[in-house]
Amino acid sequence: MREQEILLSNTIGAEINWAKGIIGQRLESLNPQNEYNISEEFLLNNYPPDMIEGTTYSVLVEDLIRERDPDDPEWLHVAERLILILTLAPHVDPSLFEPFSILLSKGVGVDSLGGVKNNRFYGFIPTGETALFLLAGNNISLRRQIILKVFHCAHSFTKKGVFSLQETNPNLSRFCGILTLSDEYYSLLIEGKAFIPSLSPSFPAQHIDTEETWDDLVVGGQTRFALEEINIWLKENKQMIVDEQVSRKIKKGYRALFYGPSGTGKTMAASLIGKEANVPVFRIDLSVVVSKYIGETEKNLASIFDKAENRNWILFFDEADALFGKRTQTTTANDRYANQEVSYLLQRVENFNGLVILSSNLKSNMDSAFTRRFQTMIKFPVPNETLRKELFDRVFYGRYAVENKELLEKVVKKYELTGAEINNIFRYCAMMTLHHGNEKVTEQIFSEGVIKELRKKGKAL
Known part of the structure; x- marks a missing residue:
């Protein structure tokens, strides 16, 4: 473990030193005596160092790069690596930005360097404008390409939630927003472990796990066989996604219903599935999710699905009848809003690209629109x-x-x-x-x- 920490520190240290070199060159361009025109050639001449293989940082970068379009320019790799280390540096080496603070204190580069000051922190906090200054300067064409490539919603940085640009005043450029590292990637890169969010009003779901094994789950053969199908899907899902013939025919994600009396092993089975696949399982706290106020239930559900998207989590809705129950005839306004909640939930569950498990005491309690979309429905009867x-x-x-x-x-x-x-x-x-x-x-x-x-x-x- 200690060896891995050293390798990670060395990898990030090399990235910091590389970024310092680029910052030094770019700040020279602010000297009126220097004629400095940044170009794609400048980026290619400052190609990042090779990373030590096997560290969480190198694995992350390789994973993000794997999704790149093969027609993308080579300099894009430089832009991605620099933006990533700019986002990470405030947490590991704020001294990287000392040259910016010195120049700004002298009134140099005020309109170019970006960055913000905080009344609790006297250093320099990088923004999107900081990254664009280092990578493109006044080269409008290059700046536009970087915005369209790296800051676009289709880029893996955004899709996987690596970082975000903090919201700014509507009158300002969106790139004035601070480069904010997500909690998940802070855990991966700084702490070297997977991010497990805690139960809170903004995330009404609780991580569950178990010390038990499959041998401890006593169920009938038919139930056991059906559970194995879910295990197989989790193992083969990545290959199915990249298989063109399969991906064109089926939706991403997998939906399962566990039904049967309380105490028959539904929650335990969900925990064991996550344990075998080494995937975190989150049990949704319906007492927090369901609200009497119009629109609040959908908002609570959105916060769960938004955070779980593209994160390889299992969502487990225990006693789901309260939320996934049958829609009623709209005789009152309350009925109409309740039906809207079910419809919204149906849409989010269907479009979720991971595993969703619903638990119910009775299969007949579930809305038929849900049951049609389940890949499997597994009965957990009272033991014979x-x-x-x-x-x-x-x-x-x-x-x-x-x-x-x-x-x-x-x-x-x-x-x-x-x-x-x-x-x-x-x-x-x-x-x-x-x-x-x-x-x-x-x-x-x-x-x-x-x-x-x-x-x-x-x-x-």
């Missing part, structure tokens, strides 16, 4: 007697084995208990066994645990 026996055997063993095996067998045969309910019984039995210092789960403790759980269902032992 064979599966219940396996679930009990997986937790009640060793010190926590039940003394009265006949009682355990009776419970297995007689009561339709879900995996979550069996875990609740085990939790109670383990707690009371430790409390009393018993070597095994006694008949009394086991009976109390079962009765306690059955009472929730309105039944008795």
